Amino acid sequence: MKYPKLFEPANIGSMTLKNRIVLSPLHANFTVCDKYTDRFVKYYEERAKGGAGLIITAHIKAEKDIDPYPKTFGYPIFDSAAEIKYFTDLTETVHKYGTKIAIELSPGTGRIADEPLPDKRVGSTFRKYHF
8 A cells, every 4th residue: 555644543633634635625516595405415425425534614603793794605604503413414414424524614715706885895894893
């Protein structure tokens, strides 16, 4: 075998991965009205079945007021109990295969944002959060 370490367990802090195969985040456009669909869960379930040790989901916005863009891509927003339950279900699905999962959590979309909306200015809402 050319890369024997690839299939050995690895640790990230106190978490042990079953192997060193990591699915990096990518947006597969499985959203409808800023919510992921069942196809999203199936997509990651198949990657877990295929043997990935760690899956990092596509871009998830932490909330919608700091950066209201983009409207084009329809990224989900991790800001409610319903969304937390959805991602709990996703986590349980990939855990059935011994795969760990993380989300690419972001305050906004940065360089891929759409053109500003006339009534929204990036940063004007941001100031109220006092980071």
